[in-house]
Amino acid sequence: MNSTPDVPDVQAVAASSGVSSSKLYETFIEVIRKTSTELPQDVIDCIEAGKKTEEKDSRGAYAMGIITQNIGLAKVKSQPLCQDTGSILFYIHYPSHLDAEVISETARQAVAEATKKGYLRQNSVDSLTGKNNGTNVGPGSPTLHLEPWKKSHFDIRLMLKGGGCENVGAQYSLPDTRIGAGRDISGVKKCILDAVQQAQGKGCGPGVLGVTIGGDRATGYLSSKEQLLRKMNDTNPNPELAKLEKECTDAANELGIGPMGFGGKTTLMGTKVNALNRLPASFFVSISYMCWAYRRQGAEISADGTIQKWLY
Amino acid sequence: MIQLQAPFTEDKIRALKTGDMVEITGVVFTGRDAVHKWIHDGNEPPVSLKDGIIYHCGPVVVKQEGKWVVTAAGPTTSIREEPYQAGIIEKYGLRAVIGKGGMGEKTRLACAKFGCVYLHAVGGAAQVLAEAIKEVETVYGLEQFGSPEAIWQLRVEKFPVVVTIDAHGRSLHKEIEASSSEKLAEIFSTIKK
Numbered sequence: 001m002n003s004t005p006d007v008p009d010v011q012a013v014a015a016s017s018g019v020s021s022s023k024l025y026e027t028f029i030e031v032i033r034k035t036s037t038e039l040p041q042d043v044i045d046c047i048e049a050g051k052k053t054e055e056k057d058s059r060g061a062y063a064m065g066i067i068t069q070n071i072g073l074a075k076v077k078s079q080p081l082c083q084d085t086g087s088i089l090f091y092i093h094y095p096s097h098l099d100a101e102v103i104s105e106t107a108r109q110a111v112a113e114a115t116k117k118g119y120l121r122q123n124s125v126d127s128l129t130g131k132n133n134g135t136n137v138g139p140g141s142p143t144l145h146l147e148p149w150k151k152s153h154f155d156i157r158l159m160l161k162g163g164g165c166e167n168v169g170a171q172y173s174l175p176d177t178r179i180g181a182g183r184d185i186s187g188v189k190k191c192i193l194d195a196v197q198q199a200q201g202k203g204c205g206p207g208v209l210g211v212t213i214g215g216d217r218a219t220g221y222l223s224s225k226e227q228l229l230r231k232m233n234d235t236n237p238n239p240e241l242a243k244l245e246k247e248c249t250d251a252a253n254e255l256g257i258g259p260m261g262f263g264g265k266t267t268l269m270g271t272k273v274n275a276l277n278r279l280p281a282s283f284f285v286s287i288s289y290m291c292w293a294y295r296r297q298g299a300e301i302s303a304d305g306t307i308q309k310w311l312y
Numbered sequence: 313m314i315q316l317q318a319p320f321t322e323d324k325i326r327a328l329k330t331g332d333m334v335e336i337t338g339v340v341f342t343g344r345d346a347v348h349k350w351i352h353d354g355n356e357p358p359v360s361l362k363d364g365i366i367y368h369c370g371p372v373v374v375k376q377e378g379k380w381v382v383t384a385a386g387p388t389t390s391i392r393e394e395p396y397q398a399g400i401i402e403k404y405g406l407r408a409v410i411g412k413g414g415m416g417e418k419t420r421l422a423c424a425k426f427g428c429v430y431l432h433a434v435g436g437a438a439q440v441l442a443e444a445i446k447e448v449e450t451v452y453g454l455e456q457f458g459s460p461e462a463i464w465q466l467r468v469e470k471f472p473v474v475v476t477i478d479a480h481g482r483s484l485h486k487e488i489e490a491s492s493s494e495k496l497a498e499i500f501s502t503i504k505k
Contacts, residue, residue, distance in 0.1 A: 059474055062333050066434040066472060073439040082436040083372050083384035118383065121372050121460070132458060164389050164413065164435055179500070186503050197496045200489055202389060202413035204435035251499050255492040260434055261414065262474055263488050293436035 021106040023305030028110030028156070030307065032088075033119045035158045035297040036080045039071050040312035042232040043208075043269075043294045047071070050206050050259070050266035060264025067259070067292055082293040084162035085120040088142035091229060093155040095303050096148035104144050111135070111142045120160075153308065157229055157298030165207065165291040168199035169224075171217060174283040183283045185240070188213055188273075189248060191285040196252045196268060201261015204291035208232070209248070209271045212286045214278035220286030227272035228290050229298075231312065236273065245271045259292075315470075320363050320407040322427040328475045330482040334431065335470040339449065340365040340410065344388055346461040347453065348396040358452040359463065361404035365431075368393060368411035370460030372438075373448065380448035382466065384438035387412035390430070398422035410473055414485030420477050430477035432484075444471040 039047075047067060054060035074081040088111055094103055112135040114120050122134040124141040136142065172191040174183045179194045181187035192211060199207070210227035212220045236242035248271040258264025269292075278284065298311035316324060318338025328334065341359060343366045351357050371385040390397075390411030398418040400406060406428055409415070412435040423429060433441060445466050452463040476484040 059331060059333065062472075062474065063434050066437050066440050070434075070437040070440040073443065077439060079439055079442075080372065080384050081438065083370065083386050083438040084388070084436075118372065118374065121370075121384070162436070167389065189503055190500060193496060193499060197492055200414070200485065200492070201432075201435075202391070204412070254499065255495050257488060257492050260412070260432065260474075261485065261488060262432070262476070263484070291436055 021102055021305070024103070024301070025106050025110050025113075025305075027299070027301055027305050027307055028107055029114050029117070029119075031156060031158050031297060031299055032110065032114040033078065033117075034310075035160055035295050036085055036114075036119045037078050038075045038297075039081065039294060040296060042312065044071060046232050046269040047206070047292060050269060053265045054259070055264075058264060059262035060258040060266065063259035063262050063264075064266070080119065080121065081295065082162055082291075083121055084164065085123055086160040086162040086295070087166065088120070088136060089159040089161060089225065090142055090144045091157040091159075091226070091298075092144065092146045093149045093151070094146060095152050095154070096150060098303070100146050100148070104146065107142060107144055108137050112137050152303055154301035154303070155298065155311070156301055157296065157311065159225070159228060160295040161225070162204070162291055162293065165203040165289045168195075168203040168289045169221070170195045170198065170287050171220065172285040172287075174285065185244060188285050189244060189251075192248045192271065192287060193251055193255075195287045195289070196257070197255060199289055200257055203289040204260065204293065205257065206259055206266040206269045206292050208269050208290045208294055210288040210290065211271060211273040213273065213275040213284075215276035215284060215286070216279075216282065217284060217286075219276060220284045221288065223274060223276055224286045224288040227274055228288060228294075229296060230272050232270050238275075241273045241275065245273050320365060322363075322407065325407045325427050325429050326479045328429050328478055329480070330475055330478045330484045330487075332475040334473050334475060336365070336410075336431070336473060337469050337471070338365070338467070340367045340466050340468055340471070342367045342369045342371060342462070342464040342466065344368050344370055344461055345392055346457045347463055348393045348400065350457075351400055352396040357404065357463075359465065361400070361406050363405060363407050365408040365410060366400075366406055367466070368409070371442075371464060373451075373459055373464065380451065382442050382445045382448060382464075385442045385445055386436055386438035387433040387441075389413045390415050394419060401426050401428045410471075414476055414483070420481065420483045420486070423477050423479050424481040427479050429475055429479055431473035432476040433471075433473050441471065444468050
């Protein structure tokens with residue numbers, strides 16, 4: 001698990017597996033490059049819209065100006081948008097006849113190579129020794145969520161989530177007496193707004209929230225991150241949650257925290273909420289905060305590893 | 313837009329006010345978790361920090377044709393240095409700290425007492441900020457701390473920041489936290505049970 005070969009030998013690994021992993025390997029690297037250096041258009045649209053709401057010559061407008069300049073520059077230079085290239089979170093659906101182990105190993109080796117190429121920072125540290133082996137490959141990194149499906153193509157999505165925003169995520173167990181939140185939708189709303197207040201500018205706002213109501217502590221957080229795979233401009237199919245999402249975003253933007261916590265109108269660009277069943281004894285609200293540098297990409301990929309189309 | 317140019321004298325620093333938008337030109341030193349703890353543990357910094365600026369940053373630096381080049385250099389979260397920063401401001405005469413997310417009471421008080429400011433860079437803006445770094449003059453502790461944690465001596469030009477803690481005891485972080493907290497209480501009171 002700890003040792004990563006310097007030279008990827010994916011073809012040898014793939015020889016008996018039925019995965020054309022050399023092509024897939026290149027595709028993984030391209031997905032990583034694009035994710036690290038370009039924001040998806042739906043996010044850019046929200047940032048542009050937020051920028052317009054900030055008053056001219058204000059600190060909020062100044063921050064949003066630097067943010068949009070940075071987005072353009074990173075794309076042109078094909079360099080990481082933010083130097084914290086984050087937790088590497090893959091969400092992979094693959095044709096069920098293929099070998100999951102080969103796909104995982106191909107992803108890990110692509111991560112090591114993308115790090116060498118500078119698309120990812122050497123960003124993964126052994127929690128006991130503090131050592132950084134410089135490859136981004138080790139226990140828990142990259143994080144690979146693999147699911148087989150009956151379709152004949154891959155759906156590979158990647159999220160790079162930096163430490164600043166990950167650190168301001170929060171999990172509430174209701175009832176919560178500190179904020180007076182009970183076990184109902186009003187209580188959930190209070191949790192969400194309190195999390196934004198606690199985060200202030202520390203999560204590199206304007207941010208986006210992924211929220212899961214219910215589940216256990218682990219599935220709640222997991223699912224809250226999956227909410228961040230949704231497009232900014234989608235509508236929650238559940239009308240009650242759709243209403244909650246809008247109300248939370250609107251109320252958060254009244255707090256006046258603004259871009260980077262400098263003060264201003266754009267504190268939150270969106271809220272995405274889902275619900276999982278829970279135990280009668282538990283009522284968790286799990287909140288993942290995503291910074292403005294909302295790096296997510298994905299592609300539909302044919303079984304031979306060729307990118308068919310980008311998903312965002 | 314205020315231009316802050318080296319040398320960073322106490323007068324220039326005291327003239328800055330919370331909320332000012334500033335562009336820095338001169339030399340800054342990167343320093344983050346490992347370096348702060350190391351200095352706090354009693355080790356002498358390898359460079360003079362007198363009238364200097366520390367930047368909480370773990371840059372991506374590559375060697376191109378024998379020269380170090382910074383390819384990404386946004387700020388990292390400053391609050392982790394809160395236990396150490398005030399002591400370093402006092403002992404070594406730092407004039408400014410650049411970072412993101414703000415700092416706490418100890419640092420705010422040290423800024424007021426010893427004439428230092430906290431300058432907030434835009435988090436995540438690694439490319440815009442890297443463009444403002446014109447040269448890597450040298451590096452200290454590369455072997456010891458590793459690249460992101462080393463002390464990089466950087467010459468910057470028009471490096472964009474906002475003053476969020478000034479040398480007069482004001483902190484924008486404290487003020488916005490208070491006003492947003494008040495607003496939150498107001499919103500909470502309208503949420504039906």
